[in-house]
Amino acid sequence: MHHAVRFCGKSVKGQIAGQGGAARMTPRNNALAVQDLSIVFDTRRGTVTAIEAVSFILGSGEVLGIVGESGAGKSLTGNALIGLLQAPGRISQGEIRLGGQRIDNVAADVQRRLRGKRIGAIFQDPLTSLDPLMTIGGQLVETIRTHLPLSAASARVRAMELLAEVGIADPGARFDQYPHQFSGGMRQRIVIALAIAAEPEVIIADEPTTALDVSIQAQILALLRGLARQRGTAIMLVTHDMGVIAEIADRVGVMYAGRLVEIGPVAEVLHSAHHPYTAGLMGLIPSLSRRVERLPQISGNMPRPGEWPGGCSFHPRCPKAGPRCTIEVPAPVAVSDSMVACHLFSGGTSVVSGDLPTKEAISTRETAS
Amino acid sequence: MFSLILRRLGSVLLVMLVVAGLSFLIFNYLGDPVNNILGVNATIEEREELRRTLGLDQPSHIQFWHFLQRAVAGDFGISYRNRIPVIELILSRLPATVELVFCATIVALSIGIPMGVYCALRPKGLISRILQMISLVGISIPQFLIGMLLILIFSVELRWLSAFGRGEVVQLGWWSTGLLTHSGRMALIMPVITLAVFQISMIMRLVQGEMQEVMRADFIKFARARGLTDRSVHLRHALRNSLLPVVTVVGMQIGSLIAFAIVCEAVFQWPGLGLLILQAIEFADFPVMAAYLALVGFGFAMINLTVDMTYLFIDPRMRRK
Ligand SMILES: Nc1ncnc2c1ncn2[C@@H]1O[C@H](COP(=O)(O)OP(=O)(O)O)[C@@H](O)[C@H]1O
Numbered sequence A: 001m002h003h004a005v006r007f008c009g010k011s012v013k014g015q016i017a018g019q020g021g022a023a024r025m026t027p028r029n030n031a032l033a034v035q036d037l038s039i040v041f042d043t044r045r046g047t048v049t050a051i052e053a054v055s056f057i058l059g060s061g062e063v064l065g066i067v068g069e070s071g072a073g074k075s076l077t078g079n080a081l082i083g084l085l086q087a088p089g090r091i092s093q094g095e096i097r098l099g100g101q102r103i104d105n106v107a108a109d110v111q112r113r114l115r116g117k118r119i120g121a122i123f124q125d126p127l128t129s130l131d132p133l134m135t136i137g138g139q140l141v142e143t144i145r146t147h148l149p150l151s152a153a154s155a156r157v158r159a160m161e162l163l164a165e166v167g168i169a170d171p172g173a174r175f176d177q178y179p180h181q182f183s184g185g186m187r188q189r190i191v192i193a194l195a196i197a198a199e200p201e202v203i204i205a206d207e208p209t210t211a212l213d214v215s216i217q218a219q220i221l222a223l224l225r226g227l228a229r230q231r232g233t234a235i236m237l238v239t240h241d242m243g244v245i246a247e248i249a250d251r252v253g254v255m256y257a258g259r260l261v262e263i264g265p266v267a268e269v270l271h272s273a274h275h276p277y278t279a280g281l282m283g284l285i286p287s288l289s290r291r292v293e294r295l296p297q298i299s300g301n302m303p304r305p306g307e308w309p310g311g312c313s314f315h316p317r318c319p320k321a322g323p324r325c326t327i328e329v330p331a332p333v334a335v336s337d338s339m340v341a342c343h344l345f346s347g348g349t350s351v352v353s354g355d356l357p358t359k360e361a362i363s364t365r366e367t368a369s
Numbered sequence B: 001m002f003s004l005i006l007r008r009l010g011s012v013l014l015v016m017l018v019v020a021g022l023s024f025l026i027f028n029y030l031g032d033p034v035n036n037i038l039g040v041n042a043t044i045e046e047r048e049e050l051r052r053t054l055g056l057d058q059p060s061h062i063q064f065w066h067f068l069q070r071a072v073a074g075d076f077g078i079s080y081r082n083r084i085p086v087i088e089l090i091l092s093r094l095p096a097t098v099e100l101v102f103c104a105t106i107v108a109l110s111i112g113i114p115m116g117v118y119c120a121l122r123p124k125g126l127i128s129r130i131l132q133m134i135s136l137v138g139i140s141i142p143q144f145l146i147g148m149l150l151i152l153i154f155s156v157e158l159r160w161l162s163a164f165g166r167g168e169v170v171q172l173g174w175w176s177t178g179l180l181t182h183s184g185r186m187a188l189i190m191p192v193i194t195l196a197v198f199q200i201s202m203i204m205r206l207v208q209g210e211m212q213e214v215m216r217a218d219f220i221k222f223a224r225a226r227g228l229t230d231r232s233v234h235l236r237h238a239l240r241n242s243l244l245p246v247v248t249v250v251g252m253q254i255g256s257l258i259a260f261a262i263v264c265e266a267v268f269q270w271p272g273l274g275l276l277i278l279q280a281i282e283f284a285d286f287p288v289m290a291a292y293l294a295l296v297g298f299g300f301a302m303i304n305l306t307v308d309m310t311y312l313f314i315d316p317r318m319r320r321k
């Protein structure tokens, strides 16, 4: 049923080039498909759109990096996928399919059963992700027995295997220890063990290494990459660290002001980005081997939800903006192996064309939101 | 962990010494044992004789030492008013108060915690709003008023419950309990409610506040992400992490109730420590006051110790040596 494999310590650098197969535009086995997802907040001053018409596919065994400035909507998207969107946020349109089945409109209890069982999650801060009053073994056994019909004894055995798998030395002795007895990196390994306890097909990792030392970051990333490679787990990895993306992602999606502006194979997005925003980001990175802590500012600020300008949200900051950009929201179109939402690739920025096929859809969406 | 316990025991000893000092001052300098034993008409020679036999002619620190020795052995002298050993008097009253406070605390915990949990989970619901309003009243209403109202309703109007005393009690060794007889249990109802109203309200608000805070913690979000049931997330993780401050406050409450259930005991003529100390104050019965002070100090120190031990039990982070 399950093999204890150690992934830790294995270098993952240099494997990217050999992973052309996983870098297809659309992956072969769709673990998770997001279609036209929009998220709104119901506030006193009306409904504010925070995520608009995001579509992407996450393939089995693939690591999809999601990058974007803080506030772009990465976490909101991730929370929607695991069904943990907090009120007043809600999904206002679109579909989320897990292995072909809708999961966004099912009963809360059905969704709860999917969490941990078929979609795992890892959050940013390993220091606060674990219950301080319960042993890590207790938390593992509790998670395992929530999802799998195992006796306490066999759940314990499985918990030990999981600990070994994520690289905790001497699981037997560590089993009965409390979170505070582990370092940050070790705690994130335990968090990962908890996330994979029931072997989910998909893992949403929201900035899993941001709170960790650089040296430990690489180990955790290697562990995640190993999960994707060895178990075929589909991983959506949210980050604002391009170094992380370069290290383990197969494909990259770039979010800007609640929209997915570009998504494509990692090499293409990093080296020959199509969207002006992505190009701006990449142009500001001198070398991929050098880490940048945060996405650098391209002059100006990303607008908050409720303050999006009309048309392409990036137009006030875009060096290539034209008249059309202020009026019409660009729809994603295929460019090479990527999908890009920019008028430069769908008829130019100067014309305001009344008969572009995408225009109808866009204007109805605009009035709806 | 071991050194922590030792440190705690050390501070308990220190507190007890201070309390004993105060108690000694009351015993020796506020009252005049000689006058009390011999009466005002005794001759000076008789007085001097007694002072010597009682050791009152010796320096204060020697007297304090003797006082400590006797106190540890439970000897606090003779009550001026009742003419029996103070310790016997206190031990005969202790069970009534302890039973009352114990029952009130159990009731308060078993009502206050679920109410707090409910309000924390549905803070905006109608029931929560009502409970919060009631608890506000419960915190501000004076105890004697609750007691009077209860007596008015259940004793005067309905004639269901007796308005004073403990009912029949059963002796178990030196301990007298009202829990084993019907009338004893009935007699407990109104005093217990009187004491519990405040405690319920306070525990409810405390649990609600703490738990709402804990529910925002990352580990709760992660517990949900692990797919745990709501029940498990709420009770096993959120509630448990909210209980530390409750332990402290409930501990202190038990202590102050045992020490100062005076109003409630006066209203219901409950033959406990509260009534005893009231009478002692009235009659300037200094040995009783001194012993009572020592006992209260001891009780608080013990409760503090228990609270600390409970912390150690609940929170592994405190077990680090
Ligand atoms: N409860 C909320 N009410 C209103 N706005 C919110 C709420 N939660 C998040 N937002 C907004 O949604 C946007 C996206 O947030 P988030 O997904 O956390 O961004 P990030 O890409 O940094 O993870 C942010 O601008 C944030 O201000």
Ligand code: SF4
Residues within 6 Å of the ligand: A275, A276, A277, A312, A313, A314, A315, A316, A318, A319, A320, A321, A322, A325, A330, A341, A342, A343, A344, A349
């Ligand atoms: S649509 Fe226009 S404003 Fe938006 S990124 Fe493309 S060129 Fe720039």
Ligand SMILES: [Mg+2]
Residues within 6 Å of the ligand: A071, A074, A075, A076
């Ligand atoms: Mg975020």
